[in-house]
Amino acid sequence: MEVTGGCHCGAVRFTATLPEAPVPALDCNCSVCRMTGFLHIVVPHEDFELLTGRDSLASYRFGSGTAEHLFCRICGVKSFYQPRSHPDAWSVNAHCLDAPPALAIEPFDGRNWEAAKANLDAQD
Numbered sequence: 001m002e003v004t005g006g007c008h009c010g011a012v013r014f015t016a017t018l019p020e021a022p023v024p025a026l027d028c029n030c031s032v033c034r035m036t037g038f039l040h041i042v043v044p045h046e047d048f049e050l051l052t053g054r055d056s057l058a059s060y061r062f063g064s065g066t067a068e069h070l071f072c073r074i075c076g077v078k079s080f081y082q083p084r085s086h087p088d089a090w091s092v093n094a095h096c097l098d099a100p101p102a103l104a105i106e107p108f109d110g111r112n113w114e115a116a117k118a119n120l121d122a123q124d
Contacts, residue, residue, distance in 0.1 A: 005097040009075035012053030016043045016092055022104040025094050030110025032062070032069065036078060039094040039105070048080070048090045085117050 001020060006013040018041065026040040027033075033040075053072065060069040066084035071077060079096035083089070094100050109116040 001101060003097050003099065003101065005079055005092065007053070007056075007072035007075050007077040007079045007096065009072060009077075011056040011074050012072045012077075012079055013051040014080060014092075015049050015051060016041075016090075017047040018043065018101065021102040023094075023101050025103040025105045026108040027105050028108040028110035030113065033110055037095065038078060038091075039103075040083070040091045040108070041094050041097075041103075042083075042086050042089045043080075043092050044089045048092070085113075085120065 001018050002015060003018055004013065004015050023041055026042070028038065028040060032038070056072050056074055057070045058073045060071065061067065062069075064084060068082040069078055070081045072079070077096065078093060080090045080092045083091040085091075094103060108120070
């Protein structure tokens with residue numbers, strides 16, 4: 001299924017191809033996801049297209065510095081970013097989709113990232 005989304009002000013816009021609903025989504029409890037309310041839908045790079053706003057994106061890295069958190073310089077919303085857990089995919093914020101599909105939400109223990117990632121890998 002094709003979806004569209006973006007940031008609050010509309011400077012950043014994207015399209016993505018998702019599996020049929022319910023779409024798997026991760027609810028992470030790490031400090032940044034908890035504080036921003038980010039709800040992760042993992043989208044392979046080839047199934048995501050940034051339509052507008054490349055120049056409006058700012059980058060933030062913390063902890064290991066592997067993940068690249070991208071947010072709109074104008075409104076501050078992080079509609080997608082490059083997670084360290086899925087280096088070949090973007091993590092799209094379900095809350096930033098124009099018409100969010102039904103989701104199958106799973107908790108992800110980002111506070112204990114290494115153990116949670118190992119558990120995620122074991123499920124694949």
